[in-house]
Amino acid sequence: MPEQDNLQAWLDAGQHWLARVQAAGLSCAGHPLLAEGHAWRAQGELLGWAPVCRLLDLALDEQAALSSRARALLDLVAWVATARRLEAVAGLSPETAPPASR
Amino acid sequence: MLQQWLYALDDAAIADWANKGLLKRGAKALAACDSGQWTLAADAAAANIEGHTQRLGGVGFAALACDCPAFGPCHHLCAFLLGLRERLVAQAAAGDAAAEPPAPATPWLDGDAASIEQAFGAAATRRALQWLARSFEAELEEGDTGLVGQLLDPEEATVRVPRAGGLAAATCTCKAASCAHRALVVLQARQAAGSAIPQLPALGLEAPARARLAQLEDWLVALVLQGCAGVGPAFVDQGEALATELRQADLPRLGATLQGLVQLLRDDQVRRGGAAERLPDALAAVWVLARGLRREPMPRPFPELAGVHRRSYRRLGGLLLHGVGAEVWETLAGQRGFSVYFHAPESGRYFSWSESRARDLDPQWQPAAALEQARLAGIAVPALLQRGHRLECGWASADGRLSARDGTRLSVADGVAPACPADDLATPLQGLGERLRADPWQRPPQQLVRLAVGAVGALQVDRALQRWSLPLGDPSGIPFTLRGELAGFQGLACRQLQAGLAAGRVPSEVFGRLSQQGGLVVLAPISVRWAGAPGLLHLSAPRLAASRGVSHA
Incomplete structure (x- = not known):
């Protein structure tokens, strides 16, 4: 399932990036971190997640008010975490689970 | 109307108003007194029991009075009600022509929408309407004697509205003279029957809850802007105080979720392993709930988003x-x-x-x-x-x-066979998946399971994340992982498992809390049974004498 793998990898990358932004603080995030965000956005565009990309545009817009950017980032955090949870639930089915090592 | 109410009055309603003890004492007092001197008219009654005078001035318990020193219900009044009912039943059996015609069958449906406020008061009705708007509902049952409503959330109470006596005769186990529980049961019955009820309030939050949500949003925005690494202890304390205030504003789920985030921030500040990894999820959980509660209409039913306070026993x-x-x-x-x-x-x-x-x-x-x-x-x-x-x-x-x-x-329990099968892992897994799909952000209830072990992997210790894990499989091959932290009592559990495994023991059964973490089926273990050993090992309390416990067949 390459499409699902792409989505999973993109979500994992997003979670990792968001965690780093949260650790550093959006107001202190430097250009390298913001550039990574733009790269992640480009991948999302390719995967067809336009609403997420719009949120990311606002979060990365250095001209926008900081509180609006923070709210957009929080929405993004919620979106990515929800998507990862649903992906995890999809993998919970006993039929699809790999056997444990003996 | 008064006599109809007395005639139809059942012991359960008297016990709800007084209590079972007073009812019993009342029955004894009635047996010992002479009820021949009592007066019973169409709209009033009077008696003298044990030297005290009792009066009833109309329908309902609120119209009762006794001159004994007891505050509120007393056994004299219970005896009085039982005696009056006895007399009316005897009159009816003798075919007394003075008996009044039967009461309306459903007094809770009588009158217009304003009659509810007249019966229970404006404050109680307003509160009941808010509950109804928020989907808190009683379980209604219409019987021969009247309407019974069992309410579990947001408060536990049983309401009885008798067929005779109207709303004034309604009782509630909360024992208040007037209450929102009674109003809710009547509102709900009227709504179900298509009768008029006052307009439901807009499903908005009350002012204190709205204020706390606004504060929470500001706090979260500040957290995102400053970053988890940039906030000080005072900021985290502020979050903790906000969690308490959210609980006080009847948003216990959001309060508990925020408390979880605050604890992770504290852990992160002391560099406790795994905290940073769990922070994004915790932050998202708080934001999702806060956003959901501020939206109109709410994306999920209010009780689900707000949560309920610890339920009564x-x-x-x-x-x-x-x-x-x-x-x-x-x-x-x-x-x-x-x-x-x-x-x-x-x-x-x-x-x-x-x-x-x-x-x-x-x-x-x-x-x-x-x-x-x-x-x-x-x-x-x-x-x-x-x-x-x-x-x-x-x-x-x-x-x-x-x-x-x-x-x-x-x-x-003598003679009861202790052996019973372990749980089938597939069943709780299916339930877990269904609940998470319905609401990915729900706080799943603690799910306890006892699982038979069919496969055992190697115990792994992750010093970076400060946690240990032991992959296992159930007899049908479904994998699950025992997992705990290295610190505290969970660390003690790890050492107990390590010692047992090093001694060549094999777990045959484990009992613990089931959850899913990142797609893995995880069991936080509480006790383990080693194959061939007679007792259970309580992992965080190994000094407790090994108990035989229940074993899987």
Whole structure:
């Protein structure tokens, strides 16, 4: 399932990036971190997640008010975490689970 | 109308208004007095019992009065009501022509929408309308004697509205003179029957809750802007205070979720392993709930988003219980305690009994020592875990927490076979998946399971994340992982498992809390049974004598 793998990898990358932004603080995030965000956005565009990309545009817009950017980032955090949870639930089915090592 | 109410008055309604003890004493007092001198007219009644005078000036318990020194209901008034009812029943049996025609069958449907406010008051009606708008509903049952409504959330109460006597004669187990429970039951019955009710309020939050949500949003925005690494202890304390205020504003789910985030921030500040990894999820959980509560209409039912405060305990009797585990625990907030777990084979449910103390308030109290000394209904914990017991009388919450209140009675269940099959992992997994798909952000209820072990992997210790894990498989091949932290009592559990595995032992059964973490089926273990060993090992309380416990067949 390459499409699902792409989505999973993109979500994992997003979670990792968001965690780093949260650790550093959006107001202190430097250009390298913001550039990574733009790269992640480009991948999302390719995967067809336009609403997420719009949120990311606002979060990365250095001209926008900081509180609006923070709210957009929080929405993004919620979106990515929800998507990862649903992906995890999809993998919970006993039929699809790999056997444990003996 | 008065006589119809008295004629139809049942013992349950009198007991709801007074209590069963007063009702019993009233019946005795009635048997010992002469009711021949009592007066009973169409709209009033009077009597003299044990030298005190009782009067009834209209329909309903509020119209009763007795000149004895008791405040509120007394056994004289119970005797008075029982005597009046007795007389009317005797008159009806004798075919007395003075008997009035039957009362309207459904007084809760009579009158217009304003009649509810007239009967129960504006404040109670307003509160009931808010509950109704938020989908809090009573379970209604219409019987021969009237309407009975059982309410569990947001408060527990039983309301009876008799067919005779109208709304004035309605009783409630809350015993208040007038209450929102009664108003809710009548509103709900009228709504179901298509009768007029006052307009439901807009499903918005009350002002205190709105104010707390606005503060929370500001706090979250500040957290994102400053970054987890940039906030100080005062900022985290502010979050903790906000969590308490959210609970006080009747948003307990959001309060508990914020408390979880605050604890992770504290862990992150002391570089506790795994905290940074869990922060994004915790932050998202708070934001999702806060956003959901501020949206109109709300994306999920209000009670689901707001949560409910800890539910009250309900009486249970005749429940067979087998001890399956005991644990000692400490929360990050400084609460220490122990829990003993039981399996009820007749229903398949698990129950727990816990005691805890705040470390700061009672530093001398040691949960492991307290567990060894603790008694439930006079029976020591090792004995509770050794053999089956029947809960003759007890109280439990809807989520299976047993209360140890006075009056709890346990007896040894002789002749009951202790063996019963372990849980089938596929069943709770299916339930877990369904619940998470319905609401990915729900806080799933603690799911206790007892699993047979078919495959055992190698115990792994992750120093970076400060946690250990042991991959296992159930007999049908479904993998699951035992997991815990390296610190505290969970670290003790790890050392117990390590020692057993190093000695060549193999776990045959584990009991613990089931959850999913990142797609993995994870069990936080409480007790383990080694293959060939007679007893259970309680992983965080190994000094507790190994108990035989219940074993899978």
